Amino acid sequence: MTSLLLPPTTPAGNSAMGTITATWFSVTRTATVTLTPGAPAPAHRVAIRNATWDAGLLTIQATSTNPKVITVRSNLGGSATATLTND
Numbered sequence: 001m002t003s004l005l006l007p008p009t010t011p012a013g014n015s016a017m018g019t020i021t022a023t024w025f026s027v028t029r030t031a032t033v034t035l036t037p038g039a040p041a042p043a044h045r046v047a048i049r050n051a052t053w054d055a056g057l058l059t060i061q062a063t064s065t066n067p068k069v070i071t072v073r074s075n076l077g078g079s080a081t082a083t084l085t086n087d
Contacts, residue, residue: 014037015034015035015036015037016032016035017032017033017035018033018034018035019032019033020032020033021032025087028039032055032057035064043083044065044066045064046062046063046064047063047064048060048061048062049062050059054068
């Protein structure tokens with residue numbers, strides 16, 4: 001069995017010390033590790049350029065500095081509800 005215990009009060013973005021314990025054939029070893037977070041993700045911006053509703057079809061034109069972050073979700077259950085294209 002292997003486990004990693006971290007203090008539950010460690011603020012996000014700070015380094016944290018943790019203990020790793022491993023047991024193999026009744027032999028247990030423990031080590032202390034320091035976990036240091038990586039650089040934060042770069043900020044991104046999404047802009048809605050145009051939105052139209054016509055005959056039950058919603059069309060939205062948007063731009064983003066990171067095209068992978070645009071996601072469309074339904075407010076009824078959270079499932080994906082649209083197909084996005086990156087033109």
